[in-house]
Amino acid sequence: MAGARAKTHNFAAGPSPLPTPVLEEAAKGLLNYGNTGMGICELSHRGKEFKPIVEGAEANLRKLLNVPESHAILFTQAGGTGQFSGVVLNVLAYLRSKRASTSYEEYRPPVLDYVVTGAWSSKAHAEAQRLSIPAVPGGKPFAEPRIAATTKPSKYTTLPKKEDYDISSDADMVYYCENETINGIEFPLDPNSPFAFPFDSVPKDALIVADHSSSFLSRPIVHLERHAIIYAGAQKNLGPSGVTVLIVRKDLLVDTTEACKLGGCPVVPIMMEYKVLADNSSLYNTPPTFAIYVSALVLTYLLKEKGGIEGLEKTNREKADMLYSTLDEAQSKGVLTCVVKDKQARSWMNVTFEIVGQEKEKEFLAGAEKLGLYQLKGHRSVGGVRASLYNAVEIDSVRILCDYIRTLYQ
Numbered sequence: 001m002a003g004a005r006a007k008t009h010n011f012a013a014g015p016s017p018l019p020t021p022v023l024e025e026a027a028k029g030l031l032n033y034g035n036t037g038m039g040i041c042e043l044s045h046r047g048k049e050f051k052p053i054v055e056g057a058e059a060n061l062r063k064l065l066n067v068p069e070s071h072a073i074l075f076t077q078a079g080g081t082g083q084f085s086g087v088v089l090n091v092l093a094y095l096r097s098k099r100a101s102t103s104y105e106e107y108r109p110p111v112l113d114y115v116v117t118g119a120w121s122s123k124a125h126a127e128a129q130r131l132s133i134p135a136v137p138g139g140k141p142f143a144e145p146r147i148a149a150t151t152k153p154s155k156y157t158t159l160p161k162k163e164d165y166d167i168s169s170d171a172d173m174v175y176y177c178e179n180e181t182i183n184g185i186e187f188p189l190d191p192n193s194p195f196a197f198p199f200d201s202v203p204k205d206a207l208i209v210a211d212h213s214s215s216f217l218s219r220p221i222v223h224l225e226r227h228a229i230i231y232a233g234a235q236k237n238l239g240p241s242g243v244t245v246l247i248v249r250k251d252l253l254v255d256t257t258e259a260c261k262l263g264g265c266p267v268v269p270i271m272m273e274y275k276v277l278a279d280n281s282s283l284y285n286t287p288p289t290f291a292i293y294v295s296a297l298v299l300t301y302l303l304k305e306k307g308g309i310e311g312l313e314k315t316n317r318e319k320a321d322m323l324y325s326t327l328d329e330a331q332s333k334g335v336l337t338c339v340v341k342d343k344q345a346r347s348w349m350n351v352t353f354e355i356v357g358q359e360k361e362k363e364f365l366a367g368a369e370k371l372g373l374y375q376l377k378g379h380r381s382v383g384g385v386r387a388s389l390y391n392a393v394e395i396d397s398v399r400i401l402c403d404y405i406r407t408l409y410q
């Protein structure tokens with residue numbers, strides 16, 4: 001595409017760039033979808049045009065990530081943050097319904113183990129604590145959230161090693177965030193890495209739950225079938241903000257109202273119940289139709305033009321390798337420091353570094369913009385520089401960024 005867009009290299013952490021051909025098609029659909037003379041945002045979500053869009057998105061997602069039939073794919077709202085709550089509420093209702101024959105008096109609050117490796121998993125844990133507050137002061141809590149491992153003392157700049165985990169032997173759920181977007185920490189794909197998520201240490205019946213918001217569709221999901229719930233906000237690799245994807249094991253689709261009547265778990269707002277979403281094919285209420293439409297276009301594009309998940313993995317590995325090796329070299333010249341020192345804990349999606357020298361960072365960011373390299377400023381909570389390399393960031397953009405970084409010492 002000619003013009004400003006072609007000269008812009010957008011490294012935003014989310015919302016993030018979308019593939020230009022998809023946006024071009026979406027722009028047409030916004031005005032006149034499928035020659036109806038009406039735009040996609042002007043069509044009923046229950047009409048004959050929209051239903052195939054949701055169904056197609058689900059089918060393509062299933063294909064891309066090889067999601068087994070044991071798991072449902074759902075589209076919902078309220079972002080990743082919505083699922084900090086949604087996960088806890090649905091898991092507690094599921095566990096209560098599984099133990100329906102236990103009286104309220106004898107019911108033990110479920111143990112929810114959290115692996116806290118950054119701001120997002122920390123927020124998820126905090127929400128679990130909030131939702132566990134007893135219904136009456138001094139009463140029985142709804143759950144017992146614990147921390148199974150954390151890298152807080154290292155300011156979340158690495159991952160726990162296998163021996164650092166203390167997963168409860170009676171854990172009912174183990175939760176982790178696959179990619180911590182702010183500091184740029186990601187669980188490695190290699191199961192033999194000391195930083196790999198310790199699937200084998202999770203008790204057999206414990207539900208594994210993962211936040212994949214910032215790494216979704218960037219590469220295969222390790223042990224996808226062993227997860228009870230995987231969720232991701234769309235706005236990094238999938239589409240515009242406004243839609244959240246859930247991959248949920250089908251036995252978790254329980255009637256939460258019935259579970260709640262047994263006592264021992266909180267009421268689940270109707271919009272948050274996974275069963276309601278599933279029973280209504282993700283169309284219980286008016287969904288974010290435009291966000292789902294664009295996501296559906298992206299999914300088709302990833303399958304047809306980007307070589308599916310294997311193609312994406314290959315390209316994303318290449319982009320991350322190129323940038324990290326440039327940064328390591330620049331670090332050896334003393335002009336910058338990489339935030340994540342343990343190479344196997346480094347995120348492919350969010351690459352973080354700090355420029356050495358007062359005022360140098362501002363200069364770096366201003367110089368970058370002159371070259372069309374945008375949205376490189378680190379998260380406001382930690383500062384520094386962050387280059388997000390989501391799927392729509394082309395390898396040429398990363399090359400231009402690497403060339404620019406080399407000018408710091410050449």
Ligand SMILES: Cc1ncc(COP(=O)(O)O)c(C=O)c1O
Nearest residue numbers: 079080081082120181213214233
């Ligand atoms: C890993 C992760 N989880 C959760 C969230 C929260 O997502 P949302 O803003 O969609 O609620 C974010 C946001 O960037 C994220 O990066």
